[in-house]
Amino acid sequence: xxxxxxxxxxAGAPLVIEELDLDELRPTEVRVRxxxxxxxxxxxxxxxxxxxxxxxxxxxxxxxxIVEAVGGAVRSVAPGDHVVLSVNTxxxxxxxxxxxxxxxxxxxxxxxxxTRIDGSTALTDAGGSAVSSHFFGQSSFAxxxxxxxxAVVKVPDDVPLELMxxxxxxxxxxxxxxxxxxxxxxxxxxxxxxxGAVGLxxxxxxxxxxxxxxxxxxxxxxxxxxxxxxxxxxxxxAREGDVAARVKELTGDGVDFAxxxxxxxxxxxxxxxxxxxxxxxGVVGAQxxxxxxxxxxxxxxxxxxxxxxxxxxxxxxxxxxxxxxxxWRQGRFPFDRLVxxxxxxxxxxxxxxxxxxxxxxxxxxxx
Numbered sequence: 001x002x003x004x005x006x007x008x009x010x011a012g013a014p015l016v017i018e019e020l021d022l023d024e025l026r027p028t029e030v031r032v033r034x035x036x037x038x039x040x041x042x043x044x045x046x047x048x049x050x051x052x053x054x055x056x057x058x059x060x061x062x063x064x065x066i067v068e069a070v071g072g073a074v075r076s077v078a079p080g081d082h083v084v085l086s087v088n089t090x091x092x093x094x095x096x097x098x099x100x101x102x103x104x105x106x107x108x109x110x111x112x113x114x115t116r117i118d119g120s121t122a123l124t125d126a127g128g129s130a131v132s133s134h135f136f137g138q139s140s141f142a143x144x145x146x147x148x149x150x151a152v153v154k155v156p157d158d159v160p161l162e163l164m165x166x167x168x169x170x171x172x173x174x175x176x177x178x179x180x181x182x183x184x185x186x187x188x189x190x191x192x193x194x195x196g197a198v199g200l201x202x203x204x205x206x207x208x209x210x211x212x213x214x215x216x217x218x219x220x221x222x223x224x225x226x227x228x229x230x231x232x233x234x235x236x237x238a239r240e241g242d243v244a245a246r247v248k249e250l251t252g253d254g255v256d257f258a259x260x261x262x263x264x265x266x267x268x269x270x271x272x273x274x275x276x277x278x279x280x281x282g283v284v285g286a287q288x289x290x291x292x293x294x295x296x297x298x299x300x301x302x303x304x305x306x307x308x309x310x311x312x313x314x315x316x317x318x319x320x321x322x323x324x325x326x327x328w329r330q331g332r333f334p335f336d337r338l339v340x341x342x343x344x345x346x347x348x349x350x351x352x353x354x355x356x357x358x359x360x361x362x363x364x365x366x367x
Contacts, residue, residue, distance in 0.1 A: 005123070005142035006347045007131060009056045011049040014348040015141070020058070020131055021124045022144055026116065027073035029146045032083060036341070037140040038062030038166035039350045039362040041196070041263075042286060046112070046135070047351075050288050054114040057132035058123060061085070061111075062363075063140025063147070064155075064165035074149050076318075081154050082161060086168035086317035087111060088137025088151040102312040110148075111136045122146045136169070141347065143366055153321045159329075163336055166197065166361050167321045169312065171335050174201030176313015176320055177259055177282050179209060184257045186210030191247055193238075193271045194261035195223035197338055197361040198284055200230060202259050207231035208332050215247055215255065217270070220357050230337060244273035254279055261285045265293040272296075272305070280306040284313070341365050 003022040006015040025031055043059045045051050053059075063085035067077050077083060088111055089096050089104035096104050104110065106117065114132030115121050123131040123139070133139045137151030155164055174197070184190055190211040192199045195218035206214050207230070216227035217236045224235040236246050248254050254276030260268045263285030271281045272295050295307075313320070327333035338360040342350040350362035 001144065003123075003142045003144040005058045005139075006060070006344070007056050007125075008047045008059055011055065012047065015047070017345060018125060020142070022146060023122050025069060025071045025146055027071040028149050029071045030067055030074055030077055030083070030149055030152050031069040032063065032065040032085065032145050032147050032152070033068050034063050034065040034140055034143055034145060034366050035161040036064050036165050036363050036365045038168070038170060039347070039354055039364060040170050041354070042169065044351060044355065045286060051112055053112045053135060054132050056125070057114055057135060058139040058141050059135050060139055060141030061087075061136030062165040062168040062170065063138050063145060064161040064168075066161075068144070071149075076149060077152055077154050082157050082159070084153045084155050084164050084168045084321055085138040085140055085145070085147050085151050086136070086153055086172065086321065087312050088134070088148050091150055099316065100314070101316060102314060107311070110134075140165075153317050155322065155325060159325055162341060162363065162365050163339055164325070165363055166335070166339065167324055168317065170197040170361060171201040171324065171338075172315050172317065172320060173284050173313045174198040174261065175205040175324055175333070176315040177284050177310045178202050178205035180314040180320065181308060181310045182257045182259065182280060182282050184209060184211050187212040188256040189213040189215075189251050189276070191215040191217060191255045191258045191271070191274055192261065193217045193258065193267050194285065195220065195227050196261060199259070199261040200227060200338055200360060201335060202261065203227055203230055203232055204333050204335060208327060213251060215250060217243060217247070223357070223360070226337070226360070230334070238267075238270070243270045247274040251276065253277065256280070258282070259284065263287050265291060268293045269295060272307070275303070275305045278304040280308060282308045282310050284310050339363050343367070
């Protein structure tokens, strides 16, 4: 069948909307008619080939839509179900079986490899050439996608699919880092470094779990103002002075928990230096492979701080995404404040709006 897709053909170049051929479903796949899909920083770093998914490729990994058909082995969803698409995992390795599926042994191949695990692609262009598919098990920058069942999360029929897609990655990553990974107790102190979609989702989660002092660090005054509206008790403009010193002034000795979301080594160092005794810093900001960060390891030993690398908020999407939806329904997790919709044909504008800081979380909507 035909699908209209935004194709990344050249590194760093705008996506090109083309009609592609989508092949037949495999037994473990779900055909989804896409209603909307989020635009994430990870899409941009792959478009720019910082992470080298083979081009040409259809990216997109925060899809939301309606199931049109299922493969013969699919049991979790049926035609007509409303779904959010998330990260893909094998379900068979030790980490998946232990409930830590975001650390799946096949994570890179299944999400960034550009093919199914057997090496086939679901997409071909008008000239008959293969186009990389199954980005995060979905490739949701298209009107239709053949998604792997393990990347599919059933959601209630009465929630707006135009809003739900970002729960599949960016919002899940930030909220899960707090709720699943760091797990701050009520009354503890928390600082988030970077007030983008991931960082502000983490902030919302910190509010929801009852952190006492919540500090947002960024260079964008509009983002810092939004952070205060969403529940931050304090903000720090990273352009002004020593960030770690200012965080410690606000807290007395440093924070119990910090989360680095920007993907910058210098910011990670600031987050580490902002920790109090026995504090923990979580890292969700994606950096280029091989990146290193220098931290003080002498006196720090007496402070007992911890560093935790986190993928997809340590979430099991089929469990965690419904929980976030319920919190949103209760008014305790207003992630809709972060979202702005774009028409699918304006997808490059959505990327630009995200990259220049105009929009926190762009979501492209299919007509």
